[in-house]
Amino acid sequence: MVSEINELQHCKAVIEDKLGWGPADGWQTADFENLSELIQNQTGVSLSTSTLRRIWGRTEYNHLPSGTTLNTLARFAGWGDWREFVKQNKPVDPPNQDATPSVVAAPAPPSWKRLAWIATAIVVVILGGMLAFDKGEPQLEKSAYAFESRSVTNGIPNSVVFTYDASASPTDSVFIQQSWDDTRRVLVDKNLHKHTSVYYEPGTYQAKLIIGDQVVAEHPLLVGTDGWSALLDQPKIPVYLKQEEFLRADGIGTSISIIEEKNIALQPEPPLIKYFNVGNFEPAALGDFSFSTEVKNEYSEGAAACQLTYISLLTDDAPIVIPLSAKGCVSELNLMSVDNFVSGKKADLSALGVDFSEWVRVSCAASGGKIRYAINGRQTFEFPVPGRPIRILGVAFGFRGTGSVRNVSLQSKGKSVFDAL
Incomplete structure:
Protein backbone atom coordinates (compact mmCIF):
# COMPACT_ATOMS: atom_id res chain seq x y z
CA MET A 1 0.00 0.00 0.00
CA ASN A 89 9.33 4.72 -12.77
CA LYS A 90 10.19 1.87 -10.40
CA PRO A 91 13.41 2.76 -8.55
CA VAL A 92 16.34 0.40 -9.11
CA ASP A 93 18.94 -0.04 -6.40
CA PRO A 94 22.38 0.57 -7.92
CA PRO A 95 24.96 -2.13 -7.42
CA ASN A 96 27.44 -1.53 -4.63
CA GLN A 97 30.65 -0.95 -6.59
CA ASP A 98 32.83 -0.95 -3.50
CA ALA A 99 31.52 -4.14 -1.99
CA THR A 100 34.03 -6.96 -1.65
CA PRO A 101 32.67 -10.40 -2.53
CA SER A 102 32.60 -12.68 0.44
CA VAL A 103 31.79 -16.30 1.02
CA VAL A 104 28.77 -16.91 3.18
CA ALA A 105 27.12 -20.09 4.25
CA ALA A 106 24.08 -21.06 2.22
CA PRO A 107 20.88 -20.84 4.25
CA ALA A 108 19.11 -23.99 5.14
CA PRO A 109 16.22 -24.79 2.83
CA PRO A 110 12.93 -23.61 4.31
CA SER A 111 10.39 -26.11 5.49
CA TRP A 112 7.19 -26.74 3.54
CA LYS A 113 5.21 -24.94 6.26
CA ARG A 114 7.34 -21.83 5.85
CA LEU A 115 6.94 -22.00 2.06
CA ALA A 116 3.18 -22.26 2.47
CA TRP A 117 3.16 -19.27 4.81
CA ILE A 118 5.22 -17.20 2.37
CA ALA A 119 2.96 -18.14 -0.55
CA THR A 120 -0.14 -17.21 1.44
CA ALA A 121 1.38 -13.85 2.39
CA ILE A 122 2.22 -13.10 -1.25
CA VAL A 123 -1.35 -13.89 -2.37
CA VAL A 124 -2.77 -11.64 0.37
CA VAL A 125 -0.50 -8.77 -0.64
CA ILE A 126 -1.35 -9.15 -4.33
CA LEU A 127 -5.10 -9.35 -3.72
CA GLY A 128 -4.94 -6.43 -1.30
CA GLY A 129 -3.13 -4.35 -3.89
CA MET A 130 -5.64 -5.25 -6.58
CA LEU A 131 -8.53 -4.33 -4.32
CA ALA A 132 -6.88 -1.06 -3.36
CA PHE A 133 -6.35 -0.13 -6.99
CA ASP A 134 -9.78 -1.15 -8.20
CA LYS A 135 -11.80 0.04 -5.27
CA GLY A 136 -14.31 2.63 -6.39
CA GLU A 137 -17.88 3.05 -7.47
CA PRO A 138 -19.21 0.41 -9.90
CA GLN A 139 -19.57 1.79 -13.42
CA LEU A 140 -23.14 2.83 -14.16
CA GLU A 141 -25.01 2.20 -17.40
CA LYS A 142 -25.24 5.68 -18.93
CA SER A 143 -28.06 4.75 -21.29
CA ALA A 144 -30.35 4.46 -18.25
CA TYR A 145 -30.21 8.23 -17.69
CA ALA A 146 -31.54 11.25 -19.61
CA PHE A 147 -30.46 14.88 -19.40
CA GLU A 148 -31.28 18.04 -21.42
CA SER A 149 -31.71 21.77 -20.89
CA ARG A 150 -33.09 25.00 -22.31
CA SER A 151 -32.52 28.69 -21.57
CA VAL A 152 -35.53 30.83 -20.68
CA THR A 153 -34.26 34.01 -22.35
CA ASN A 154 -31.39 35.51 -24.34
CA GLY A 155 -29.07 37.57 -22.19
CA ILE A 156 -27.63 37.57 -18.69
CA PRO A 157 -28.44 36.70 -16.01
CA ASN A 158 -30.28 33.74 -17.48
CA SER A 159 -32.16 30.84 -15.93
CA VAL A 160 -31.77 27.38 -17.45
CA VAL A 161 -34.35 24.63 -17.04
CA PHE A 162 -32.84 21.14 -16.78
CA THR A 163 -34.96 18.08 -17.54
CA TYR A 164 -33.52 14.82 -16.25
CA ASP A 165 -34.35 11.19 -15.52
CA ALA A 166 -32.21 9.66 -12.77
CA SER A 167 -34.77 7.16 -11.46
CA ALA A 168 -32.33 4.30 -12.17
CA SER A 169 -29.82 5.69 -9.69
CA PRO A 170 -28.79 3.19 -6.99
CA THR A 171 -28.18 6.09 -4.62
CA ASP A 172 -29.82 9.35 -3.56
CA SER A 173 -26.56 11.18 -4.39
CA VAL A 174 -27.81 12.67 -7.66
CA PHE A 175 -26.40 16.02 -8.73
CA ILE A 176 -26.71 18.52 -11.54
CA GLN A 177 -23.59 20.56 -12.16
CA GLN A 178 -23.76 23.76 -14.19
CA SER A 179 -20.29 23.38 -15.65
CA TRP A 180 -16.83 22.05 -14.77
CA ASP A 181 -17.04 24.08 -11.52
CA ASP A 182 -17.99 21.61 -8.78
CA THR A 183 -19.02 24.49 -6.52
CA ARG A 184 -21.99 24.73 -8.90
CA ARG A 185 -23.04 21.17 -8.11
CA VAL A 186 -26.56 20.86 -6.66
CA LEU A 187 -28.20 17.82 -5.06
CA VAL A 188 -31.48 16.96 -6.79
CA ASP A 189 -34.25 14.46 -6.10
CA LYS A 190 -33.75 11.34 -8.21
CA ASN A 191 -37.51 10.83 -8.41
CA LEU A 192 -38.18 14.30 -9.87
CA HIS A 193 -37.42 15.52 -13.38
CA LYS A 194 -36.92 19.30 -13.30
CA HIS A 195 -34.27 21.60 -11.88
CA THR A 196 -33.44 25.23 -12.64
CA SER A 197 -30.20 27.18 -12.27
CA VAL A 198 -29.17 30.79 -12.84
CA TYR A 199 -26.15 31.55 -15.04
CA TYR A 200 -24.70 34.94 -14.22
CA GLU A 201 -22.07 35.00 -16.96
CA PRO A 202 -22.44 34.22 -20.67
CA GLY A 203 -20.37 31.57 -22.38
CA THR A 204 -20.25 27.91 -23.31
CA TYR A 205 -20.70 25.39 -20.51
CA GLN A 206 -20.67 21.61 -20.14
CA ALA A 207 -23.67 20.75 -17.97
CA LYS A 208 -23.44 17.40 -16.17
CA LEU A 209 -25.74 14.87 -14.53
CA ILE A 210 -23.75 13.09 -11.81
CA ILE A 211 -24.56 9.97 -9.82
CA GLY A 212 -22.29 9.68 -6.78
CA ASP A 213 -19.07 10.81 -8.41
CA GLN A 214 -19.74 9.52 -11.92
CA VAL A 215 -20.81 11.71 -14.83
CA VAL A 216 -23.60 9.71 -16.51
CA ALA A 217 -24.78 12.40 -18.94
CA GLU A 218 -23.50 15.76 -20.13
CA HIS A 219 -24.08 18.19 -22.94
CA PRO A 220 -22.83 21.59 -24.11
CA LEU A 221 -24.91 24.57 -23.09
CA LEU A 222 -24.71 28.02 -24.65
CA VAL A 223 -25.66 31.03 -22.54
CA GLY A 224 -25.71 33.88 -25.03
CA THR A 225 -25.91 37.65 -24.87
CA ASP A 226 -28.30 40.16 -26.36
CA GLY A 227 -25.64 41.94 -28.40
CA TRP A 228 -22.74 43.23 -26.30
CA SER A 229 -22.81 42.75 -22.52
CA ALA A 230 -20.47 43.99 -19.81
CA LEU A 231 -20.03 43.11 -16.15
CA LEU A 232 -17.77 43.81 -13.23
CA ASP A 233 -16.69 40.49 -11.73
CA GLN A 234 -17.66 40.05 -8.09
CA PRO A 235 -17.44 37.01 -5.73
CA LYS A 236 -21.15 36.10 -5.73
CA ILE A 237 -23.12 38.03 -8.35
CA PRO A 238 -21.53 40.29 -10.98
CA VAL A 239 -22.41 43.95 -11.31
CA TYR A 240 -23.87 44.49 -14.78
CA LEU A 241 -23.39 47.62 -16.86
CA LYS A 242 -26.05 49.17 -19.05
CA GLN A 243 -25.11 49.38 -22.72
CA GLU A 244 -24.97 53.15 -22.57
CA GLU A 245 -22.33 52.82 -19.84
CA PHE A 246 -19.82 51.01 -22.06
CA LEU A 247 -20.92 51.14 -25.73
CA ARG A 248 -19.29 54.00 -27.62
CA ALA A 249 -19.42 55.21 -31.19
CA ASP A 250 -15.81 54.11 -31.73
CA GLY A 251 -15.72 50.91 -29.65
CA ILE A 252 -16.43 49.66 -26.14
CA GLY A 253 -15.01 50.76 -22.82
CA THR A 254 -16.04 52.33 -19.56
CA SER A 255 -14.67 54.99 -17.24
CA ILE A 256 -13.37 54.97 -13.70
CA SER A 257 -16.24 57.22 -12.65
CA ILE A 258 -18.85 54.68 -13.81
CA ILE A 259 -17.11 51.92 -11.84
CA GLU A 260 -17.00 54.08 -8.73
CA GLU A 261 -20.70 54.89 -9.15
CA LYS A 262 -21.32 51.15 -8.63
CA ASN A 263 -19.62 51.44 -5.21
CA ILE A 264 -16.71 49.30 -6.40
CA ALA A 265 -13.26 50.42 -5.27
CA LEU A 266 -10.37 50.40 -7.71
CA GLN A 267 -7.83 49.90 -4.90
CA PRO A 268 -6.34 47.93 -3.32
CA GLU A 269 -7.73 45.21 -5.65
CA PRO A 270 -8.87 46.59 -9.02
CA PRO A 271 -12.00 44.86 -10.36
CA LEU A 272 -11.98 42.69 -13.47
CA ILE A 273 -14.27 44.12 -16.13
CA LYS A 274 -15.48 41.74 -18.84
CA TYR A 275 -17.08 42.37 -22.22
CA PHE A 276 -18.96 39.61 -24.10
CA ASN A 277 -20.67 38.94 -27.38
CA VAL A 278 -21.86 35.33 -27.49
CA GLY A 279 -24.24 33.46 -29.79
CA ASN A 280 -24.97 36.40 -32.08
CA PHE A 281 -23.15 35.27 -35.22
CA GLU A 282 -22.81 32.20 -37.39
CA PRO A 283 -20.40 29.75 -35.71
CA ALA A 284 -16.91 29.80 -37.23
CA ALA A 285 -15.07 26.52 -37.82
CA LEU A 286 -11.82 26.49 -35.88
CA GLY A 287 -9.99 24.78 -38.74
CA ASP A 288 -10.32 27.79 -41.08
CA PHE A 289 -10.86 31.17 -39.43
CA SER A 290 -9.22 34.54 -38.89
CA PHE A 291 -9.76 36.96 -36.03
CA SER A 292 -8.39 40.40 -35.23
CA THR A 293 -9.03 43.23 -32.83
CA GLU A 294 -7.36 46.17 -31.06
CA VAL A 295 -7.26 46.64 -27.30
CA LYS A 296 -5.92 49.15 -24.81
CA ASN A 297 -5.66 48.77 -21.03
CA GLU A 298 -6.18 52.24 -19.57
CA TYR A 299 -5.51 51.70 -15.86
CA SER A 300 -2.12 51.08 -14.23
CA GLU A 301 -2.46 52.53 -10.75
CA GLY A 302 -1.33 50.69 -7.62
CA ALA A 303 -2.08 46.96 -7.77
CA ALA A 304 -3.06 47.29 -11.46
CA ALA A 305 0.54 48.03 -12.51
CA CYS A 306 0.68 44.83 -14.59
CA GLN A 307 -2.34 45.94 -16.66
CA LEU A 308 -3.50 42.33 -16.99
CA THR A 309 -5.70 41.84 -20.04
CA TYR A 310 -7.11 38.89 -21.97
CA ILE A 311 -8.88 38.19 -25.25
CA SER A 312 -10.85 34.96 -25.57
CA LEU A 313 -12.56 33.12 -28.39
CA LEU A 314 -15.29 30.99 -26.81
CA THR A 315 -15.92 27.67 -28.52
CA ASP A 316 -18.14 24.65 -28.02
CA ASP A 317 -14.98 23.01 -26.66
CA ALA A 318 -12.05 24.51 -24.74
CA PRO A 319 -11.42 28.22 -25.45
CA ILE A 320 -8.62 30.22 -26.98
CA VAL A 321 -7.25 32.67 -24.39
CA ILE A 322 -4.68 35.29 -25.42
CA PRO A 323 -3.31 37.17 -22.39
CA LEU A 324 -1.46 40.49 -22.43
CA SER A 325 0.30 42.54 -19.77
CA ALA A 326 2.84 45.25 -19.18
CA LYS A 327 6.24 44.00 -20.30
CA GLY A 328 7.54 43.30 -16.79
CA CYS A 329 4.64 40.99 -15.84
CA VAL A 330 4.66 38.28 -18.53
CA SER A 331 5.60 35.65 -15.94
CA GLU A 332 2.02 35.92 -14.67
CA LEU A 333 0.45 35.07 -18.03
CA ASN A 334 -1.06 31.80 -19.25
CA LEU A 335 -1.71 31.26 -22.97
CA MET A 336 -4.31 28.71 -24.01
CA SER A 337 -4.92 27.45 -27.54
CA VAL A 338 -7.72 24.90 -27.00
CA ASP A 339 -5.66 21.80 -26.12
CA ASN A 340 -2.37 23.62 -25.61
CA PHE A 341 -1.59 25.44 -22.37
CA VAL A 342 1.58 27.52 -21.90
CA SER A 343 2.52 29.02 -18.55
CA GLY A 344 4.66 32.14 -18.29
CA LYS A 345 6.39 30.39 -15.40
CA LYS A 346 7.71 27.67 -17.72
CA ALA A 347 8.07 29.41 -21.10
CA ASP A 348 9.11 32.72 -22.63
CA LEU A 349 5.90 34.71 -23.18
CA SER A 350 7.69 38.05 -23.52
CA ALA A 351 5.97 38.62 -26.89
CA LEU A 352 2.75 39.11 -24.90
CA GLY A 353 4.23 42.00 -22.92
CA VAL A 354 3.09 45.23 -24.59
CA ASP A 355 3.01 49.00 -24.31
CA PHE A 356 -0.60 49.93 -23.59
CA SER A 357 -0.04 53.62 -24.19
CA GLU A 358 -0.88 52.73 -27.80
CA TRP A 359 -3.57 50.47 -29.24
CA VAL A 360 -2.38 46.87 -29.41
CA ARG A 361 -3.45 44.84 -32.43
CA VAL A 362 -4.02 41.14 -31.72
CA SER A 363 -4.83 38.54 -34.35
CA CYS A 364 -4.98 34.80 -34.83
CA ALA A 365 -5.83 32.63 -37.81
CA ALA A 366 -5.99 28.95 -38.70
CA SER A 367 -4.85 27.40 -41.95
CA GLY A 368 -2.90 24.35 -42.97
CA GLY A 369 -3.60 22.64 -39.65
CA LYS A 370 -2.00 25.43 -37.57
CA ILE A 371 -3.34 28.31 -35.48
CA ARG A 372 -0.96 31.26 -35.65
CA TYR A 373 -0.99 34.18 -33.22
CA ALA A 374 0.35 37.67 -33.86
CA ILE A 375 0.82 40.84 -31.78
CA ASN A 376 1.01 44.13 -33.71
CA GLY A 377 1.50 42.20 -36.95
CA ARG A 378 4.36 40.04 -35.66
CA GLN A 379 3.75 36.30 -35.42
CA THR A 380 4.45 35.15 -31.88
CA PHE A 381 3.12 31.60 -31.41
CA GLU A 382 1.83 28.66 -33.40
CA PHE A 383 -0.13 25.59 -32.30
CA PRO A 384 -1.81 22.68 -34.08
CA VAL A 385 -5.53 22.75 -34.82
CA PRO A 386 -7.25 19.94 -32.88
CA GLY A 387 -8.40 17.04 -35.05
CA ARG A 388 -12.00 17.14 -33.83
CA PRO A 389 -14.63 19.63 -35.12
CA ILE A 390 -14.78 22.78 -32.98
CA ARG A 391 -16.72 26.00 -33.58
CA ILE A 392 -16.17 29.54 -32.35
CA LEU A 393 -19.41 30.83 -30.77
CA GLY A 394 -18.43 34.05 -29.02
CA VAL A 395 -15.76 36.57 -28.08
CA ALA A 396 -14.82 37.94 -24.68
CA PHE A 397 -12.42 40.55 -23.32
CA GLY A 398 -11.18 41.16 -19.79
CA PHE A 399 -9.31 44.06 -18.20
CA ARG A 400 -8.01 44.44 -14.67
CA GLY A 401 -9.22 47.97 -14.04
CA THR A 402 -10.48 49.62 -17.22
CA GLY A 403 -9.86 48.97 -20.89
CA SER A 404 -11.20 49.53 -24.38
CA VAL A 405 -11.81 47.44 -27.50
CA ARG A 406 -12.29 48.37 -31.13
CA ASN A 407 -12.23 46.85 -34.64
CA VAL A 408 -13.39 43.33 -33.83
CA SER A 409 -13.43 41.10 -36.91
CA LEU A 410 -14.07 37.35 -37.32
CA GLN A 411 -14.03 35.49 -40.61
CA SER A 412 -14.82 31.86 -41.38
CA LYS A 413 -13.52 30.24 -44.57
CA GLY A 414 -12.83 33.69 -46.01
CA LYS A 415 -16.34 34.97 -45.26
CA SER A 416 -17.05 37.66 -42.67
CA VAL A 417 -19.29 36.40 -39.87
CA PHE A 418 -18.79 39.18 -37.29
CA ASP A 419 -17.56 42.76 -37.66
CA ALA A 420 -18.16 45.23 -34.85
CA LEU A 421 -16.98 48.45 -33.25
Missing part, protein backbone atom coordinates in the same frame (compact mmCIF):
# COMPACT_ATOMS: atom_id res chain seq x y z
CA VAL A 2 2.84 2.38 0.85
CA SER A 3 4.49 1.83 -2.54
CA GLU A 4 1.21 2.54 -4.37
CA ILE A 5 0.82 5.79 -2.45
CA ASN A 6 4.40 6.77 -3.32
CA GLU A 7 3.74 5.99 -6.99
CA LEU A 8 0.62 8.17 -6.95
CA GLN A 9 2.58 10.98 -5.30
CA HIS A 10 5.22 10.70 -8.03
CA CYS A 11 2.57 10.77 -10.77
CA LYS A 12 1.05 13.91 -9.25
CA ALA A 13 4.50 15.52 -9.14
CA VAL A 14 5.00 14.75 -12.84
CA ILE A 15 1.63 16.35 -13.66
CA GLU A 16 2.41 19.42 -11.52
CA ASP A 17 5.74 19.85 -13.30
CA LYS A 18 4.03 19.45 -16.68
CA LEU A 19 1.45 22.14 -15.87
CA GLY A 20 3.90 24.62 -14.36
CA TRP A 21 1.25 26.19 -12.16
CA GLY A 22 3.39 26.15 -9.04
CA PRO A 23 2.94 23.98 -5.92
CA ALA A 24 -0.44 22.26 -5.82
CA ASP A 25 -1.10 23.43 -2.27
CA GLY A 26 -1.56 26.89 -3.76
CA TRP A 27 -4.03 25.82 -6.46
CA GLN A 28 -7.45 27.41 -6.43
CA THR A 29 -10.79 25.95 -7.56
CA ALA A 30 -10.26 27.36 -11.04
CA ASP A 31 -6.99 25.42 -11.36
CA PHE A 32 -8.74 22.11 -10.66
CA GLU A 33 -11.46 23.10 -13.15
CA ASN A 34 -8.83 23.78 -15.82
CA LEU A 35 -7.02 20.53 -15.01
CA SER A 36 -10.28 18.59 -15.38
CA GLU A 37 -10.85 20.14 -18.79
CA LEU A 38 -7.25 19.52 -19.92
CA ILE A 39 -7.41 15.86 -18.85
CA GLN A 40 -10.68 15.32 -20.70
CA ASN A 41 -9.38 17.03 -23.83
CA GLN A 42 -6.17 14.96 -23.85
CA THR A 43 -7.46 11.57 -22.71
CA GLY A 44 -11.17 11.64 -23.51
CA VAL A 45 -11.93 10.66 -19.90
CA SER A 46 -13.74 13.01 -17.51
CA LEU A 47 -12.29 13.26 -14.00
CA SER A 48 -14.49 15.57 -11.96
CA THR A 49 -13.09 18.53 -10.05
CA SER A 50 -14.11 16.89 -6.78
CA THR A 51 -12.17 13.72 -7.71
CA LEU A 52 -9.06 15.76 -8.50
CA ARG A 53 -9.39 17.69 -5.26
CA ARG A 54 -9.52 14.40 -3.34
CA ILE A 55 -6.49 13.04 -5.18
CA TRP A 56 -4.54 16.20 -4.35
CA GLY A 57 -5.58 16.03 -0.70
CA ARG A 58 -8.01 18.96 -0.61
CA THR A 59 -10.77 16.77 0.80
CA GLU A 60 -10.44 13.68 2.96
CA TYR A 61 -10.25 10.39 1.07
CA ASN A 62 -8.86 7.19 2.59
CA HIS A 63 -8.57 5.00 -0.51
CA LEU A 64 -6.47 4.92 -3.64
CA PRO A 65 -8.26 6.05 -6.81
CA SER A 66 -9.90 3.42 -9.01
CA GLY A 67 -7.96 1.73 -11.78
CA THR A 68 -9.71 3.89 -14.40
CA THR A 69 -8.68 7.07 -12.61
CA LEU A 70 -5.07 5.89 -12.22
CA ASN A 71 -4.88 4.96 -15.91
CA THR A 72 -6.23 8.39 -16.86
CA LEU A 73 -3.71 10.22 -14.67
CA ALA A 74 -0.87 8.14 -16.12
CA ARG A 75 -2.00 8.86 -19.69
CA PHE A 76 -2.21 12.58 -18.97
CA ALA A 77 1.29 12.43 -17.46
CA GLY A 78 2.61 10.91 -20.68
CA TRP A 79 2.42 7.10 -20.28
CA GLY A 80 0.17 4.52 -21.88
CA ASP A 81 -1.48 3.44 -18.64
CA TRP A 82 -0.85 3.10 -14.92
CA ARG A 83 1.04 -0.20 -15.22
CA GLU A 84 3.45 1.34 -17.74
CA PHE A 85 3.95 4.37 -15.50
CA VAL A 86 4.75 2.19 -12.48
CA LYS A 87 7.07 -0.07 -14.48
CA GLN A 88 9.07 2.78 -16.00
